[in-house]
Amino acid sequence: MLRFISHRLQPPRDRLLQDVKREVQASRSHSLHNAVLSNLSQQAAPPGVSRCWDVDVKVGNRPSFRLPPKASIAKVFDRTNGKLVILGAIGAGKTTTLLELAMVLVSRAQKDASLPLPVLFELGTWKAESGAIADWLIAQLRFKYNIPIAVGKQWLAEQKLLPLLDGLDEVETHRQDSCIQAINQFIESELTPKHLIICSSFDAYKNSPNRFRLQAAILLKPLTEAQIQNYLLEARSRELWYSIEHEPDLLKLAKAPLFVSMMALAYEDILIESWKRISSAEEQRKYLLTAYIRRQMTGVVKQYPRGKELRSEQIRHWLGWLARKMEQEGIQEVLLDKIPSSWLQTGDERRMYQFGVKLVGGLIWVILGLVVMLVSGSIWGLIAGAIAAIISACLPGIPAIENLILHLVLWSKGHIPWDYSRFLDAATDRLLMHKTGDRRYRFVHNLLQEHFAEI
Secondary structure: HHHHHHHHHHHHHHHHHHHHHHHHHHHOOHHHHHHHHHHOOOOHHHHHHHHOOEEEEEOOOOOOOOOOOOOOOHHHHHHOOEEEEEOOOOOHHHHHHHHHHHHHHHHHHHHOOOOOOOEEEEHHOOOOOHHHHHHHHHHHHHHHHOOOOHHHHHHHOOOOOEEEEEEHHHHHHHHHHHHEEEEEEHHHOOOOOOEEEEEEHHHHHHHHOOOOOEEEEEEEEOOOOOHHHHHHHHOOOHHHHHHHHOOOHHHHHHHHHHHHHHHHHHHHOHHHHHHHHHOOOOHHHHHHHHHHHHOOOOOOOOHHHHHOOOOOHHHHHHHHHHHHHHHHHOOOOEHHHOOOOOOOOOHHHHHHHHHHHHHHHHHHHHHHHHHHHHOOOOOOOHHHHHHHHHHHHHHOHHHHHHHHHHHHHHOOOOOOOOOHHHHHHHHOOOOEEEEEEEEEEEEEOOOHHHHHHOO
């Protein structure tokens, strides 16, 4: 509690940098690549471990060049004046690359107060009705990091913000080009930041008529067969390599770092011969995701002691429900203290919620009235409390109360467990979710979110 109060009393700049740093560290520490190294090869991944994929860099009209394996993306950022787009296939490591850069930028900003604040934003939350990109950024700062709107506006006006925009491909397909145009308008406006990084799948970007007006692009290349072999052998997954080395379709799937990591982690739950007989690339991917989920749901996690572990059916049900709600809302991150009432599914659930908010709100005012009566020694305190209770029944509730009642209704209907944060912490330990901040969570990848939403 004291740490929380101390954090809230910090200047907004320091508080934001700490929040972003924790978010980046949490995402990196729970990456599948780190899990492969620590779980299978019995070695911890060093913080600056070199990536296992190749990176091509294109600056302006100059010929593209291959970035050395151990060279930091930060060097590209510096050479291009900090304005670039990161492209790659699904699961190619775009977010991993962005987080690598974010860690460097946060460290720099903490040492030098003159540098802009690097902040992670999910483009999937942008809608046409969100208005200008500048307005959307300010709203996201308020919603995600509790930064006052006035402060967000000031940071933008003074070019003190460094937006790291992830997931253009998470924007609805028919709105992706509109999003590119909105970002370009932002780049050319008086609020244009000194630096700007954008991540997108190569296909989503290629299929859009417009291009970002940035100085450079980096393209994350698929893994080569030699890189796949080296990765699996180093991870002590020799048997897996021998099983797929002569299977063109499975090798093609393994060219994405996300999928080869999943293969290594889920190998014991994969029936190779059955997998080989699947002809559709989409079905092969779904089979892998199913095997990965099944594998990660086994074993003991620290949140639940032996004998009280959750059943696989419970995990699937609760994560499936959460994934469907996130898909419906078009979000990649859930904030437990800001779950919207729109997640209530039926009229009965909404009536329970509204009644609960009014009842609890009214009781609070009655209690306050009783306190006043006891202190003042007159009946007027009780009368004042009763009047306040009636008024409160007609007014919006206190956010904390509304959130509590919402959780109770969702729990009573079986949509969520009683201790939601405990469950999601356990899902994080199982590498199904990421904990990105205080009571903030997301699936380890949007493909996993989509897959849970379907099952």
